Amino acid sequence: xxxxxxxIDSTAQKQSEKAAGPNQTVRDFDLIDQIKTALEAACPSRVxxxxxxxxxxxxxxxxxxxxxxxxxxxxxxxxTSNVNDVNLPGPTMPVSSAFAQFFRPKGFTLNExxxxxxxxxxGVAHCAFFQDRASNFxxxxxxxxxxxxxxxxxxxxxxxxxxNPTAFxxxxxxxVVDTSFYRELTVKRGVMQIDQELATDPSTSAMVAGFAxxxxxxxxxxxxxxxxxxxxxxxxxxxxxxxxxxxxxxxxSGGARPPPVATAPRRPPVVQPAPGRPRPPVVRPxxxxxxxxxPVVSPHPPAVKPRPPVLRPRSPAVxxxxxxxSGGKKNVPKTNAKNVSKTKGIQKKKPGKGN
Numbered sequence: 001x002x003x004x005x006x007x008i009d010s011t012a013q014k015q016s017e018k019a020a021g022p023n024q025t026v027r028d029f030d031l032i033d034q035i036k037t038a039l040e041a042a043c044p045s046r047v048x049x050x051x052x053x054x055x056x057x058x059x060x061x062x063x064x065x066x067x068x069x070x071x072x073x074x075x076x077x078x079x080t081s082n083v084n085d086v087n088l089p090g091p092t093m094p095v096s097s098a099f100a101q102f103f104r105p106k107g108f109t110l111n112e113x114x115x116x117x118x119x120x121x122x123g124v125a126h127c128a129f130f131q132d133r134a135s136n137f138x139x140x141x142x143x144x145x146x147x148x149x150x151x152x153x154x155x156x157x158x159x160x161x162x163x164n165p166t167a168f169x170x171x172x173x174x175x176v177v178d179t180s181f182y183r184e185l186t187v188k189r190g191v192m193q194i195d196q197e198l199a200t201d202p203s204t205s206a207m208v209a210g211f212a213x214x215x216x217x218x219x220x221x222x223x224x225x226x227x228x229x230x231x232x233x234x235x236x237x238x239x240x241x242x243x244x245x246x247x248x249x250x251x252x253s254g255g256a257r258p259p260p261v262a263t264a265p266r267r268p269p270v271v272q273p274a275p276g277r278p279r280p281p282v283v284r285p286x287x288x289x290x291x292x293x294x295p296v297v298s299p300h301p302p303a304v305k306p307r308p309p310v311l312r313p314r315s316p317a318v319x320x321x322x323x324x325x326s327g328g329k330k331n332v333p334k335t336n337a338k339n340v341s342k343t344k345g346i347q348k349k350k351p352g353k354g355n
Contacts (some may be wrong), residue, residue: 001183002012002232004049007032007243010083020086025124025166029244032056036243049243050075054230061226062120066177069223075238079246091129091192095201097192106232108225114198114207114264116229121181122168127159127167130192134159146196148188155191167191177222182212 006018006023017023032052039047051073062068063294089098103113134155137144143152151171158167169191170181181195185208190196199208211218238247 001052002050002230003075003077003237004053004240004243005081005085007049008081008246009244016081017081017083017086018081019083022086022088026125029337036240040241045239045241046074046235048075048077048239050237051075052243052312056228058226060332061177064175064177067219067223068198075230076235077243078237079238085142089194091125091194093194095194095197095204107289108228110203111207111221112225112228114143114204115225116213117195118179118181118211118218118222119177120195121173121177121179122175122278124166125169126164127155128164130155130167131159133193144193144196146188146200146257147190151189151191169195179211179215179218182218182300184206186212 006017006026007029008018008020010016018026018029021266032049035052035056036047036049039052053217054075055073058071059068086103099110099113103110103116108116113215132138133144134139134152135143143149145156154171155167158165170184171189171191172184173180182199185196185199188196190199198204211221240247
C-alpha cells in the first residue's frame with residue numbers, strides 16, 4: 001500500500017494485489033477515486049495515489065480520535081501490482097517469526113511492530129482468519145484456551161453464516177483509534193491469534209501493558225511509526241492519472257524523458273498549386289558536399305603545348321641620311337630641271353663663255 005499498488009484493478013490476464021486474501025477486508029476504494037478525480041481537476045499529474053492514501057489515512061486516524069501528525073509528500077506510484085507479491089503476517093504466525101520475516105527486514109523495531117498492529121483497534125477480519133480459535137483450535141474440537149469464553153461464543157454466532165462474514169478486532173470501541181485494543185488483549189479478548197500472542201509473548205507483553213496504561217505513549221509511538229511506514233517507497237514510479245490503472249506506457253520506460261535527437265533543419269513548406277494547374281517544380285539548393293576522393297596523380301606529366309608568338313605591328317622607321325665624309329664630294333641630290341627653272345631666283349647659264 002505504500003506505493004498505491006493495492007489500488008490497481010485486476011485484469012483478465014493478471015490479478016493485482018487487490019485480489020489477495022489478506023486484502024479482502026480493504027474497503028472504500030471509491031472514496032480514493034473521488035479524491036483523485038478532484039485533484040486531477042485542480043492540479044493534473046501532481047499528487048500521486050500513494051500520497052492520497054497516506055494523507056487520507058492520516059486524516060481518517062485523526063477523525064477517529066487518534067493522533068494527527070505532519071506527513072511529508074512526494075511519493076510515486078508503483079509500476080507493478082501482483083497478487084503473489086502480497087506478503088503479510090498470517091493470523092496464526094508467532095510473534096518472533098512475524099518480526100524476523102516482515103518487520104525487521106524493513107528496518108522496524110519490535111516496539112514499532114507492536115505499535116503498528118495497534119491499528120487493529122479499528123480493523124475487521126473475515127471469519128476464515130480466526131474461526132478455528134473460537135470452535136476447533138488446532139483440531140481439538142474446543143476453543144483456544146487463551147481466548148475469553150464469552151468472546152468465543154460471540155464469534156461462533158457471528159461466523160455461523162455461510163458467507164464468511166467479518167468481525168471487529170476490537171470488540172469494545174470498534175470505531176475509535178485508542179488503546180482499548182491493548183486493554184482487550186490483557187484480558188484475553190484478542191480476536192486473531194497473532195494479536196493475542198502480543199500479550200503473552202515475553203518479548204512484547206510489557207509493551208502491550210505499557211500502551212494499555214498510557215494513551216499518550218501510544219499516540220506518540222503510533223504517529224512516528226505511521227510516518228516511517230509511509231516512507232517505504234522506491235525511487236522508480238509515476239504519478240497515475242487514475243489510481244485503478246497504470247499510465248499508458250511511453251516509448252522510454254521509467255517516466256524518464258528521451259534524450260534529445262539531432263534533426264535536420266526544416267524545409268520550407270511547399271505551396272500546393274490550385275486544382276487543374278500543373279505543379280511547378282520545386283528547386284532546392286544543393287548543399288555542396290566535400291569530396292573525400294583523393295586526386296589521381298599520373299606518372300607521366302601531360303605535354304605542354306608551346307604558346308604561339310604574339311605578333312605586334314612595328315612603328316615606321318625614320319630614315320636619316322648618313323653624315324658627309326670629310327674631303328670628298330658632297331652628295332647633292334638630283335634636281336628636276338623643270339622644278340628648278342620654275343624656282344624664283346635661279347637662272348639658267350648660257351654655254352660657251354667663262355666667268
